[in-house]
């Protein structure tokens with residue numbers, strides 16, 4: 001077995017990711033506090049939670065712009081291009097590995113290298129999170145910041161309620177993504193090696 005160290009995470013991705021992770025965590029905590037707080041015993045005082053949530057949402061949008069533009073002007077964007085023919089079978093193979101092969105000591109079906117930074121399951125979930133869920137959260141979040149732009153009725157429902165429903169559903173899915181993402185990040189050369197990659201930029205594989 002030969003050890004390999006590949007430089008996969010450039011500085012800008014590491015900085016974007018660090019801010020993104022911290023800001024998402026703060027948004028989730030303040031969002032949960034706003035949604036479930038008892039006015040008498042709030043987790044975080046309601047007006048304080050709203051202010052933090054709004055400011056963090058604005059910074060998150062600017063940070064997202066860095067990711068979006070970075071993926072256009074650098075070669076990092078190529079890792080996010082889904083190749084549809086055969087995708088579902090590649091995802092199934094990876095899923096089978098994560099649920100069975102891994103525990104039997106089998107080799108990873110799609111080992112990472114400089115051409116393949118993500119395995120198929122990572123690729124699909126990263127594209128879903130970064131190009132579908134986060135944009136939905138951002139667009140609906142901005143609309144909720146300026147509710148006067150929201151039509152009073154959208155389809156069959158109140159515009160405000162529908163936009164809010166999209167916002168919290170996408171936010172719930174990103175929270176779920178984050179839990180699963182952190183668990184999968186522990187599957188590496190050692191449980192901490194993928195986290196180390198996001199600090200020094202180097203992915204370590206066998």
Ligand code: HEM
Nearest residue numbers: 009013020021024126129130174178182185194195197198
């Ligand atoms: C505390 C929270 C988080 C931790 C500890 C964490 C950890 C990591 C680690 C170790 C990697 C590198 C390994 C890999 O590519 O799988 C990574 C990559 C990535 N993470 Fe996270 N993450 C967190 C939150 C998030 C959130 C909230 C998002 C998006 C909503 C996210 C999106 C991504 C993406 C897109 C990549 C690949 C970036 C690239 O190289 O282009 N992460 N994360």
